[in-house]
Amino acid sequence: MGTLTKDQVMSTFEHLHANPELSWEEFETTKFIQRRLEEASCAVTVFDDCTGVIGDIGNFSGDVPVIALRADMDALWQEVDGALKANHSCGHDAHMTMVLGVVENVKNRSDLLEQIGIRFIFQPAEEVGAGALKLVEKGAVDAVDYFYGIHLRPHQETENGKASPAIVHGATGTIHFDISGDDAHGARPHLTHNAIEIGTYIVNAIQTIHLDPTVPHSAKVTRFEAGGRSTNIIPGSASLAVDLRAQTNDAMEVLSKRIHAVLDSARSFFGVDIRITEEYGIAAAEVHPEAQNVAHQAIVAVLGENNTTEPIRTPGGDDFHFYTIKKPHLKGTMIGLGCDLKPGLHHPKMTFDRDAMMNGIAVMTTILELHAKGETGNEISHN
Incomplete structure (x- = not known):
């Protein structure tokens, strides 16, 4: 050799x-x-x-x-x-x-x-x-x-x-998205939507996604950034990322559509701007x-x-x-x-x-x- x-x-x-x-x-x-x-x-x-x-x-x-x-x-x-x-x-x-x-x-x-x-x-x-x-x-x-x-x-x-x-x-996938809104004083939560609460809603909603259990798959938030040094400010904006995994390309397509549906639901429920900033994946x-x-x-x-x-x-x-x-x-x-x-x-x-x-x-x-x-x-x- x-x-x-x-x-x-x-x-x-x-x-x-x-x-x-x-x-x-x-x-x-x-x-x-x-x-x-x-x-x-x-x-x-x-x-x-x-x-x-x-x-x-x-x-x-x-x-x-x-x-x-x-x-x-x-x-x-x-x-x-x-x-x-x-x-x-x-x-x-x-x-x-x-x-x-x-x-x-x-x-x-x-x-x-x-x-x-x-x-x-x-x-x-x-x-x-x-x-x-x-x-x-x-x-x-x-x-x-x-x-x-x-x-x-x-x-x-x-x-x-x-x-x-x-x-x-x-197959793997990543979806990055931003929640965009205005900050507010901690004493006046009614003047904004708390981006941390919106992000938490999205995190919890993702955990309710269930596909065919015989096909390995997962979806989890791997980045959640919100707030700053001042704890008396309610953050109106946040940045999150979701990691997706599925053993087949077909399952990945379904999983991705369900994540998009969760984001659509959050937009509608809270009336805020949620913008996907990056989305990519790798085939099975x-x-x-x-x-x-x-x-x-x-x-x-x-x-x-x-x-x-x-x-x-x-x-x-x-x-x-x-x-x-x-x-x-x-x-x-x-x-x-x-x-x-x-x-x-x-x-x-x-x-x-x-x-x-x-x-x-x-x-x-x-x-x-x-x-x-x-x-x-x-x-x-x-x-």
Whole structure:
């Protein structure tokens, strides 16, 4: 599998972990990865209106399949040890490290590079659910046949040393809205509508939404800002945000409509202006069985049958799935990598077994080898 060493992998990870950048601000990360891809003799594409970088290597004649590996690049903005900062608590530093490890493994493999085209996609802005759509718009996967991603999994989902051939993410959504009104003196509550009371009405109404209980779903307020330093002022304005989760795209559509109905009800009941300021979401996974089969074969080859788990169903989301939804010709799946990740994804002090990255690199390299040998389990229909 090439001459890649563990020390190289850890050095790459340490650099990326120590230099996190927020969504759409991955400027230095893009430059770092671009240099690494160019050093590996990849044909590199960068963009003049967004971060992100693509590296191509191998056979792009149109006569053989093109396989893409995707890694997300951005970090989260959160409080760590009392200070707000960019922080890689979702594992994107590890995802980039693993895909760069595959680059090193295959850059001199003529047996692979003659049989397939390989595209390495380093995507910005996954945390805001927008990077995948941007790269789809850029044509990043138009010439791609098979599409693979990888994501670290919490220890509650997947044990260290094991991996899953598919992560069946649910759909996610976010609705930000403002309640707008006038402040009033605390002694004269009849002169305004208390935005805290209106927000509380909305919070309680959301808790009365019930969908089919056999389909996992949730809706909860995750931001509520109102009032100021003076406690004798009744706040007329507030800002709230609601996080939505549903295992299927159909359930998410219903859930979103019910949230809109709650806001309409509050507008009517209180006679106030409630304005949606931002609304976005990520689609639920649509895993292709052929890609899942190849990933399964690769995990068995690297980790053994006993360490190959069933597909993971999770209410978490990932914009990886926009690629396969927007481009139905893609045969895609995301691999779930067990790595003793604790306490959990997005925890400011998330940790994982960094040695597990070697498993991820080996699995993705094996996926490319299986494609080069034509061992995908089905005939390839090239697009």
